[in-house]
Amino acid sequence: MMIKNNRHIVLKFAKIIFTIVILSSCMNDDVLRDFDRLNKNETEPGVFIINEGNFMYSNASLSYYNPKTQEIINDVFYKTNALPLGDVAQSMTINDSLGYVVVNNSGKIYIIDINTFKYVGKITGLVSPRHIYFINKQKAYISDLYSKSIFVYNPILQQVTNIINISNGNTEFSQHNSEMFMQTSNKVYVNSWSYDNKILVINSISDEIIDSITVGKQPNSMLIDKNNNLWVLSDGGFAGSNYGQENASLTQINLQTNNIIQTLSFNDIDASPNNLCINSTRDTLYFVYGNWASSVSGSGIYQMSINDTELPTSPFISTGTKTIYGLNYDTENNELYFSDAVNNTQNGFVFRFKSNGIAIDTFKVGINPNGFCFK
């Protein structure tokens, strides 16, 4: 009797174990790929929103917005390709029918079809890419934060064909790096943003540095106006930086001579303006001011004329306590797009305004939306 009872208990026990093992035997990894893929062919004009994601989370994404229908599709890259974009999406550039999405901390650039969002290729083996700029059909420049060089890429051969060394030999601060590109005739201007204060000038035929212009510390964005003047927005560095902090400034440079026309300095040292952009007639500038530092008053989107000799004192669009993370001007429709990263650990929002400051639309995108690319 006793033995039988014991056997019964052992059997029961074995049954429980067996059930647990069966229940616990499978994790759901395949559902991440086995789903109905997004199958689109969006031929109308549209806006890509680059969602940077969180550093070291590999959760960058791409959103797509149709301004006509006001339809937003989030996560188009993943939904179409079942692949994550990667870690820290930095920027996107369109060349013909292809979109080049630069994924900074994944050392690569994804190439997609801009209408179907299908992944068609990639540029790999990079170090810390930031932007890609197309000089012509055979040549593109890829900027890089850490490699002290600019990669020359041939889109036809789909190869990196040359490397422009921009190292100045400095071992501490003021080492050159590359960020955005602006071009006039055969001269390409590159801002050396991180711990530096230079605009490098490159001959786009010989791929050599031919000049450099000193501006305010940490030039983060720039553009060329209708008079062929370059405007450079510098954030001045940050408090406690051993590179030193100075007031942020906006510098106007004559591209005929590379001489500085004027430097406009911001009054508040805590201000960290960024995202300089320009309208379609290239006579009005926009930038983000006081996007984060809570001590800065009057945060918002600022507007100024290229003929101004003073900085604007009040915002064109006031943004209050929002965390404004990206701004760009749609030159086709004369509209402004800017984004709010909220608390940086959730999906952000995009605001769409007419150039006269009237709101059109607000929609939810991905994590840390940092830029817009117009199709």
Added chain:
Amino acid sequence: MSQSLNDTIKIQEVEIVAKKPLKEIAKSKTNIDSTLILEITGESMAELLSEHSSVFIKQAGRGALATVSFRGTSASHTDVLWNDISIKSPMLGQVDFSLLPVYFIDEISLYSGGSSIEKSNGALGGAISINNKADWNNDKKAKIILGFGSYGTTNNFLQFNLGKNKFKSKTRIFYNYSRNNFEFRNKNIADIDPETGEYIYPVQKNENADFTQYGVLQEFYYRTKSNINLSLKYWGQQTDRNLPRLNTFEGSDYSNISRQIDVNHRLAGNIVYYKNKNKFTYIPAFVYQKMDYNQSNYISGVGYQNIIFSKSWNRSFYNKLKFNHKFNDKNELSFNLDFNNDYVFTEDTVTKQAYEKQLNEFVMFLSFNKQIKERLGLSLMARKYVSSIYNLPISPFGGIEYLINKKHNISAKLNISKNYKAPNLNDLYWQPGGNLELQPEENLTTDLALLINKKYKYFNLKSSVTAFYSDVDNWIIWIPSPMGYWTPENIANVISQGVECQINISFKISDFKIVAIGNYAYTDAKNYGDKEIWGDQSYGKQLAYIPVHSGNIFISLNRWNYTLSYTHNSYSERYTTSSNDISLRDWLYPYYMNNVSLSKNFTLKEKYLFEINFKVYNLFNEEYRSILGRPMPGRNYLLSLKFEF
């Protein structure tokens, strides 16, 4: 006959009640069974806790940084005490559990919620106490463990003991290495087949992930007839790790190379003097901890160039005076006085950002425990922390325990506490971003527990169910800024409530010995911070990386010196965003992990003990992810040989 049987039972019950130390009255404290500690000696505390406790372990891959969260609180709300000395970094305020080898641990106790006030300052989530003990009754002289595992893993451990009745020396040395280059199919990247257009997911190796860990633990114990006990313990250890890149990385093979070196030297004395009903203890200790982290890229024409090279170290002196007075076996008073001095230094040699800081800490602790009636116990505690930076309010704790059913030894506990935590030094001084305006974090928490601890005829049952409610205010969170750096703010208010269950059954059926241990936790940890932020969807949402359900099961069957063990560990889905948005792209689906081991013991000449153990990890060879962008190993094996005499 019946009368005498009743009497016998009564005596047993009194024994059980009396055995329990007074200071455990009404505390939420769990011990990890020492047989479980012995069972997984080759691994770190991260594995031990994930398999055998209800805390949540977040680990960035095999051998990588592992942090512990109690009841939904953060890693910096967990303290670790080694023989009463806090070993968390004063800068980061957290402990990497992958750096704590189970080899060096004899006892582990977890103090959840407010019960941590007994042990630690500001452990809002809980404190884990790891201890070494003399083990005077153990007359074994030496122990050797050799382990050989997949991915070039070798574990080597040597222990020898000297001395007998008055003096004892224990020396433990280990050296662990793993190439850790497991193969995995990388489904986060794909190449396009030029002919078919199909995706080819590359099979890759987990490169740059090797780790080497070695250390020594030396203990000296001395006891005299004149009621003085002395001990001295030294723990020295170094861990060299390469940190692998994310599996979305497709950059240059020579870029994004990260390496971390952790070094520690810890020396702790212990002088105990008993006189009448008094016990005096003095613990002096010295701790040195260093962490170097660097990340580099190969730049043509320049060579390897660091983009981050942070060096940080701290040295701390601890002085702990403990006084305990037992009025009788029902009343006990304790008073502790701590004086600590920390010096910390951290710098990044690339950005030249640095800070150094001296910190003096002064702590007073008072506790009173009373067995009011046979069935009713009371515990009161108060802790006061003053440092050269913060003067925190008193952290009070009060609890009662009531024996509901004598026959089955069922009791209930209720405790309530308020605890405060000073910000970590990095929160205050980190360059850039440190915020000197930070307020202390605070936690109001209450626990209600039901426990049973009973030896029945055929089996032993030990089980507890604890409901907790915890309100953490001024929670410090680092928020990224578009300037490229982060800054901490007291922004969150978190209400965490839930249930923790533990069951431990052991029974003997003919020749079979069966042990089954299970833990389960339900954790509802929600953010109730600033409601006013436009667009914020995180209000009222579960905290990122905190699973609602978590649990583990351990089952061991023993017969004829064979032991078959099975461990299962699971978590429900975790969110990676504060708004609980889920997309397939970053879905952390429920996690189920199964390990099995089989071992056999031999005893030769009643003196020499051999054990051979074969363990299978990830039994079902699952391809899975447990955090974003990190590959995990498939089925892998470890063969261990143990020799003891």
